[in-house]
Amino acid sequence: MKKSLTMTDKPNPMPNLRSSIFVKTHEEILTRDDLIELLSIMKESELHRLYKTAYGVKRRYVGDKVYLRGIVEFSNKCKNDCFYCGIRKSNDKIKRYSMSEEEIVFAAKRCHEQQYGSIVLQSGERTDKEFISFVERLVLQIKMISSGKLGITLSLGEQSIETYRRWFEAGAHRYLLRIETSNKGLYQKLHAKEQTFETRFSSLLALKSIGYQVGCGVMIGLPGQSIEDLADDIIFFKHMDIDMIGMGPFIPHSDTPLACAKSDFEDQKISLFKLCLKMIATTRIYLKDVNIASTTALQVLDDFGREMGLKAGANIIMPNITDTRYRSYYKLYDNKPCVDEDSKTCGDCLIRRVEAIGERVGFNQWGDAPHFKISD
Ligand code: SAH
Numbered sequence: 001m002k003k004s005l006t007m008t009d010k011p012n013p014m015p016n017l018r019s020s021i022f023v024k025t026h027e028e029i030l031t032r033d034d035l036i037e038l039l040s041i042m043k044e045s046e047l048h049r050l051y052k053t054a055y056g057v058k059r060r061y062v063g064d065k066v067y068l069r070g071i072v073e074f075s076n077k078c079k080n081d082c083f084y085c086g087i088r089k090s091n092d093k094i095k096r097y098s099m100s101e102e103e104i105v106f107a108a109k110r111c112h113e114q115q116y117g118s119i120v121l122q123s124g125e126r127t128d129k130e131f132i133s134f135v136e137r138l139v140l141q142i143k144m145i146s147s148g149k150l151g152i153t154l155s156l157g158e159q160s161i162e163t164y165r166r167w168f169e170a171g172a173h174r175y176l177l178r179i180e181t182s183n184k185g186l187y188q189k190l191h192a193k194e195q196t197f198e199t200r201f202s203s204l205l206a207l208k209s210i211g212y213q214v215g216c217g218v219m220i221g222l223p224g225q226s227i228e229d230l231a232d233d234i235i236f237f238k239h240m241d242i243d244m245i246g247m248g249p250f251i252p253h254s255d256t257p258l259a260c261a262k263s264d265f266e267d268q269k270i271s272l273f274k275l276c277l278k279m280i281a282t283t284r285i286y287l288k289d290v291n292i293a294s295t296t297a298l299q300v301l302d303d304f305g306r307e308m309g310l311k312a313g314a315n316i317i318m319p320n321i322t323d324t325r326y327r328s329y330y331k332l333y334d335n336k337p338c339v340d341e342d343s344k345t346c347g348d349c350l351i352r353r354v355e356a357i358g359e360r361v362g363f364n365q366w367g368d369a370p371h372f373k374i375s376d
Contacts, residue, residue, distance in 0.1 A: 067367025078124025
């Protein structure tokens with residue numbers, strides 16, 4: 001029988017985790033049942049052991065540094081209608097904005113001066129010609145103002161293979177496109193009819209074929225999602241040979257069709273937070289040499305969420321460098337943190353927080369995942 005996520009607070013039916021599973025985590029490939037077992041851990045002592053094991057795997061395979069990705073959320077205009085997302089086109093309660101080319105390039109300059117090493121350009125989804133050329137110009141300019149030094153990641157949703165290629169040729173080398181859930185039935189329930197799982201899947205294949213470092217990820221705690229689904233998500237990342245992972249909790253937004261999930265969310269914040277850390281740790285142990293982000297959404301569940309993500313095996317953080325003027329309009333979910341801070345304060349604060357837990361920041365470096373270099 002499938003374990004429902006809304007039931008994860010129930011005690012683990014297994015009184016003690018097989019201690020052999022931790023021995024297995026070192027070298028052997030874990031089975032799907034092993035992944036489910038790790039994701040089902042409830043005992044504090046076993047959780048700590050899981051995080052510690054994952055942390056050790058991270059140090060061994062991707063080194064002892066945390067890499068930064070300054071993220072600019074440059075527009076909330078979107079043609080899609082994802083049921084979970086606050087910037088979906090049917091949400092007429094938000095003010096729509098698009099930053100100008102100058103504003104985005106200015107943010108990129110700051111990102112470079114602050115020695116972040118890489119920038120992420122993210123926005124709602126558009127596929128019109130104007131948008132495609134706009135992004136191409138941005139990539140070219142960011143390359144120019146940083147003398148090619150700033151790594152460029154795009155997170156602009158599903159596009160044609162020609163568009164992906166154009167942006168790659170302009171100088172973008174990483175692309176983030178979450179699968180959201182690898183359960184096709186659940187995916188379809190969370191999206192409008194015209195947004196198909198197949199298109200999302202083939203977009204990921206297209207990105208890989210062009211030569212991008214490809215980032216993927218899921219939301220954790222979606223209505224109707226099971227522990228088995230999450231184990232399958234991790235296996236999906238492996239099958240797709242994914243280089244970078246970004247996962248975070250699903251946080252209901254009041255002006256979306258999934259606003260009804262709000263009361264469950266409030267009741268289950270603590271167990272959801274633990275589940276997110278377990279996902280990070282289990283993914284690290286299973287995939288080993290990929291980059292894993294400790295996402296901003298983790299901080300909604302716990303003030304030290306992002307730091308704890310790093311301790312559970314993540315190695316990337318993404319300071320928000322969007323102009324404060326626009327931040328409150330890019331609300332994918334309720335209670336988004338850091339919407340009032342300017343980008344310098346936000347970045348400094350995050351770096352201080354990372355260093356306070358004894359992690360070292362890899363300034364001025366791209367920090368590519370060894371997995372990409374190895375499979376290259
Ligand atoms: N349009 C781009 C990027 C914007 S959305 C794209 O589709 O890739 C970026 C990510 O935010 C999504 O992939 C989704 O996983 C996450 N997100 C959206 N709504 C969310 C919510 N309510 N809770 C948590 N994460 C959410």
